[in-house]
Amino acid sequence: MMTPLTEQECIELLRTTTVGRIGFVADGRVQIIPVNFLTDGRDIVIRTDPEGPLSALPSSRELVAFEVDHHESLAATGWSVLVNGPVTTMTMAELDAVLGASTRRPWAEGDRSLPLRLSSQLLTGRRVRRRS
Amino acid sequence: MMTPLTEQECIELLRTTTVGRIGFVADGRVQIIPVNFLTDGRDIVIRTDPEGPLSALPSSRELVAFEVDHHESLAATGWSVLVNGPVTTMTMAELDAVLGASTRRPWAEGDRSLPLRLSSQLLTGRRVRRRS
Numbered sequence A, B: 001m002m003t004p005l006t007e008q009e010c011i012e013l014l015r016t017t018t019v020g021r022i023g024f025v026a027d028g029r030v031q032i033i034p035v036n037f038l039t040d041g042r043d044i045v046i047r048t049d050p051e052g053p054l055s056a057l058p059s060s061r062e063l064v065a066f067e068v069d070h071h072e073s074l075a076a077t078g079w080s081v082l083v084n085g086p087v088t089t090m091t092m093a094e095l096d097a098v099l100g101a102s103t104r105r106p107w108a109e110g111d112r113s114l115p116l117r118l119s120s121q122l123l124t125g126r127r128v129r130r131r132s
Helices: A006-016 A053-059 A090-097 B007-016 B053-059 B092-096
Strands: A003-004 A019-026 A028-037 A038-040 A043-046 A064-072 A077-084 A088-090 A114-118 A122-129 B003-005 B017-024 B029-036 B038-040 B043-048 B066-070 B077-085 B087-089 B116-117 B122-129
Touching: A006 A064, A006 A122, A006 B066, A019 A053, A019 B017, A019 B029, A028 A043, A028 A053, A028 A064, A028 B017, A028 B077, A043 A053, A053 A088, A053 A114, A064 B017, A064 B029, A064 B043, A077 B003, A077 B029, A088 B087, A090 A114, B007 B122, B017 B053, B029 B043, B029 B053, B043 B053, B053 B087, B053 B116, B092 B116
Parallel strands: none
Antiparallel strands: A003 A122, A019 A028, A019 A064, A038 A043, A043 A114, A064 A077, A077 A122, A088 A114, B003 B122, B017 B029, B017 B066, B038 B043, B043 B116, B066 B077, B077 B122, B087 B116
16 A cells, blocks of 8 residues: 655655665666765755765756655565755855754765755655555 | 675675665656565566556666665664666566565555566675774
8 A cells, every 4th residue: 555645744754864865867877876864944965075976966967866765574564755856066154054964974984075955846755555 | 984895795685675776767857766676686576567657667768776775873884786777577477487476575555467677787886884
């Protein structure tokens, strides 16, 4: 049984986790990469390497995707939230204004000096539950 | 600290879980949708609705993505595996020949009569660990 989530439910579920997945097209293939993230209202904020693959997101032709989900195998239930929108670069001052930016740091090390904002143009989600 | 995984490690990690995420482009945006799956050698097998959005995967221009990952927040560690390749339709007889096909059924209900194979043309993965 699949139930769509409201936008408000999607926003609340996004705030329950700190790891999501960025989806984008590069080199003729769809790529999905887990990232640490922060929320800023409806938007997703990540910090990345200015020389890394995610630094090209602001020039993506397609709307970039960001997904979070949660599953419980024993209960065969789960939910997922999908955000789609354009990505823009942020200044470090803009990043500092985001709640949680000073305390949460990405797990991966290395240069993370490029903050990016995914503007949540489309926000959809669903809950799945197996009827027993 | 980010360490690339070998193909063999990727194949073994794919077999540790039953939920992954399909990534594809539709309507000008990247979509990421959680799905139950089976492995068949290096390939990914899913069952979907012949009228649903995943039924269009065999005609995708880009290489479709399939991702699994695992994260431990307390330890700030995790791994992810990304499969890219073309998607083809399978017959029900071909599906029946896949190990596990008779015992594992998708959580979502409804018509799941279209089996699809994602041929693993590219298989990459990485492990992330925060140096403390």
